[in-house]
Amino acid sequence: MTQHHDINVHFHKDLEELERAVLGMVDRAEQMVGMAVEAVTTGNQDLAAEVIELDDIIDQTYLDAHHEWTNLMARHQPLGSDLRRMTVLLQLNNTFERMGDQCVNIAKIAQFNEGLPSVERIRDQVREMGDLVRPMIRTAIEAYVRQDLDEARLLPVMDQPIDRLNANMYKETVAVGNNPELLEWATKMLMVSRALERVGDQAVDFAEQTAYLITGERAEFDDVGMAGMADDNKS
Amino acid sequence: MSEPVAADSTTEISQRIIAKEMPTGTEDSLTSISPTGRPRETVISVTDLSVYYGSFQAVDKVSFPVYEKQITALIGPSGCGKSTVLRCFNRMNDLIPSAVVEGVIEYHGVDLYGENVDPVEVRRRIGMVFQKPNPFPKSIYDNVAFGPTVLGYKGDMDELVEETLRKAALWDEVKDKLDESGMAISGGQQQRLCIARAIATSPDVVLMDEPCSSLDPISTLRIEELMLDLKEDYSIIIVTHNMQQAARVSDHTAFFNVKSEIDGQRTGYLVEYSQTRELFTSPKQKLTEDYITGRFG
Secondary structure (H helix, E strand, O other), X not given: OOOOOOOOHHHHHHHHHHHHHHHHHHHHHHHHHHHHHHHHHHOOHHHHHHHHHHHHHHHHHHHHHHHHHHHHHHHHOOOHHHHHHHHHHHHHHHHHHHHHHHHHHHHHHHHHOXXXXXXXXHHHHHHHHHHHHHHHHHHHHHHHHHOOHHXXXXXXXXXXXXXXXXXXXXXXXXXXXXXXXXXXXXHHHHHHHHHHHHHHHHHHHHXXXXXXXXXXXXXXXXXXXXXXXXXXXXX | OOOOOOHHHHHHHHHHHOOOOOOOOOOOOEEOOOOOOOOEEEEEEEEEEEEEEXXXXXXXXXXXXXXXXXXXXXXXXXXXXXXXXXXXXXXXXXXXXXXXXXXXXXXXXXXXXXXXXXXXXXXXHEEEEOOOOOOOOOEHHHHHHHHHHHOOOOOOHHHHHHHHHHHOOOHHHHXXXXXXXXXXXXXXXXXXXXXXXXXXXXXXEEEEEOOOXXXXXXXXXXXXXXXXXXXXXXXXXXXXXXXXXXXXXXXXXXXXXXEEOOOOXXXXXXXXXXXXXXXXXXXXXXXXXXXXXXXXX
């Protein structure tokens, strides 16, 4: 064999287009996280409405991608890394659609909380969570695009402070006292915290899919990531 | 229900033809790769198999096992030697004067090319189904009865023919026209008749050389379903150009490729052998990956 030919050109072109569409969803979702956090911490209602509108685009892309995925499977029955890529794209399509839904949940809370009193410390904490979640999504995208296993393994480590902040949010909510309006606002912000924590988990799932695509082996990603870190520490 | 070939006649033929008794399994021939965890016996063990046609080397040092009651697929591009390897399993290459087979092919631990082994007995135990259906120009009944008759079957032939046609999933379609020519039925039915003919002599291995390549998709599906039924009783080795077929029906897959030598000769060799689900989802060799994803030239 002296020359390398792709004799499956049409399928691979369609596969790349599907991949672009699905990655476009997470790109959009990452922007929506920033907009939703801004809306819920500042009360910017225009931003909240924009997030809800943008999710319609994600939902439509989800449906189109699912349709195209079914079409490609039926027509080409891919194997090897093509099969893994298809499996991963189906999973990511679901994950990114849900990321969009979490952003809508936050945006709707921004609408609900309009006019309610608020606590600066809680707003700061939600901003901090948003500032941590967005780089996670970026890192996961880069790991996928570069097919970089080491970068993918960073995700569970990056997720740890978000989990800690989310756990702390319960204490902050309890600490707001008995003012019914403030308590209502804080309880909703607890849901925002939970939504951001879920987005973090979804970014970890994205990285897990990337690792599977690269290695061909399914593994508990937390273990992989932590094992990798442990090995690094030893050396 | 009697066995297709009477036990006494089998024993007699075996004793006459195969001097060395064939063991049912040895410690060395057992492997622990069965998904159920139960060790599976190796029916055929191929070690450093090379095949030459005169000065032309068709296959270079191929080694892999064939497990009992499993379907093993041989895949690869044209000229990679997969059909040549298949034909070695029932000594079909003996019919080509210039063919030379090197290395060892053991069947239940017995060297298939040993001095005392009769190719006729080998072909009874290791049956073959060819690319194009090739029923004899005889009745459907006689096509099935031919092999057992030649081997001196003394049992109830009607019963044997019915049982065999049922195993080949053909009985219901031909039971009312057993006297009609085997060539008067459809291509898919003819191929199932050929499978019936191959299993009528009670082999435990059935070789299939692209058995569906001349069939329509529905007939192909029927043969594939039949293969999955037959592996309850037989070990099957199939050569196929259709990777999806290999992925659908086989338990193990051997991927062959062809290399060009300095003198321009093209010689087949084994690139990768593994469980089918591994080979088609996470192949270990880049060549395999390139082939199954169509990035191959």
